Amino acid sequence: AQSVTQLGSHVSVSEGALVLLRCNYSSSVPPYLFWYVQYPNQGLQLLLKYTSAATLVKGINGFEAEFKKSETSFHLTKPSAHMSDAAEYFCAVSVSQGGKLIFGQGTELSVKP
Amino acid sequence: EAQVTQNPRYLITVTGKKLTVTCSQNMNHEYMSWYRQDPGLGLRQIYYSMNVEVTDKGDVPEGYKVSRKEKRNFPLILESPSPNQTSLYFCASSGTSGRIYEYEQYFGPGTRLTVT
Numbered sequence: 723a724q725s726v727t728q729l730g731s732h733v734s735v736s737e738g739a740l741v742l743l744r745c746n747y748s749s750s751v752p753p754y755l756f757w758y759v760q761y762p763n764q765g766l767q768l769l770l771k772y773t774s775a776a777t778l779v780k781g782i783n784g785f786e787a788e789f790k791k792s793e794t795s796f797h798l799t800k801p802s803a804h805m806s807d808a809a810e811y812f813c814a815v816s817v818s819q820g821g822k823l824i825f826g827q828g829t830e831l832s833v834k835p
Numbered sequence: 836e837a838q839v840t841q842n843p844r845y846l847i848t849v850t851g852k853k854l855t856v857t858c859s860q861n862m863n864h865e866y867m868s869w870y871r872q873d874p875g876l877g878l879r880q881i882y883y884s885m886n887v888e889v890t891d892k893g894d895v896p897e898g899y900k901v902s903r904k905e906k907r908n909f910p911l912i913l914e915s916p917s918p919n920q921t922s923l924y925f926c927a928s929s930g931t932s933g934r935i936y937e938y939e940q941y942f943g944p945g946t947r948l949t950v951t
Contacts, residue, residue, distance in 0.1 A: 754938045766942040773938050825877035
């Protein structure tokens with residue numbers, strides 16, 4: 723069975739600081755991995771995805787994530803946080819075409835001025 | 836504009852009163868899903884559909900029904916809502932672009948349901 727664990731339900735950083743949101747997954751087959759962002763009172767927007775091509779994936783808004791098979795991790799990073807990055811972030815895994823996404827619990831990112 | 840739409844966006848109802856949340860996508864996607872989002876639990880899949888007339892249970896199907904009579908629509912039905920179904924619901928779709936399957940799911944704006 724697949725599962726996703728996001729370490730830290732709340733992360734707070736200062737504006738301009740590095741953002742690091744952690745995600746570990748469990749899967750018996752090669753996974754497809756995603757990061758979604760949810761702004762207040764909105765739906766989920768895809769930030770980036772890993773689908774077995776390059777292990778370092780670049781997404782929108784300056785975010786990137788690296789797939790590390792040996793560590794079963796897919797951590798999300800951004801070199802310099804902006805106030806507009808404050809939102810909830812979800813890591814998700816899928817192992818089949820059209821199948822369900824299995825989500826982590828979510829990490830709420832706060833950005834301090 | 837490619838999008839997934841849901842209606843209503845907000846709904847307050849009473850225990851036992853049947854309701855339907857509609858979902859429609861304009862991307863000709865084969866796959867559609869319903870999720871519920873609860874604090875601390877992330878999103879959990881309720882039902883999904885691989886194509887017209889093909890549906891299957893997700894992780895938390897109890898108390899819900901779905902149907903897929905048309906490719907673009909995937910309504911969620913609560914025959915007898917209960918307070919534990921108070922949640923934020925998302926519809927999502929995914930499919931192919933040309934011959935390539937796009938694994939990411941596109942989400943609707945959400946429906947906030949309160950059952951009293």
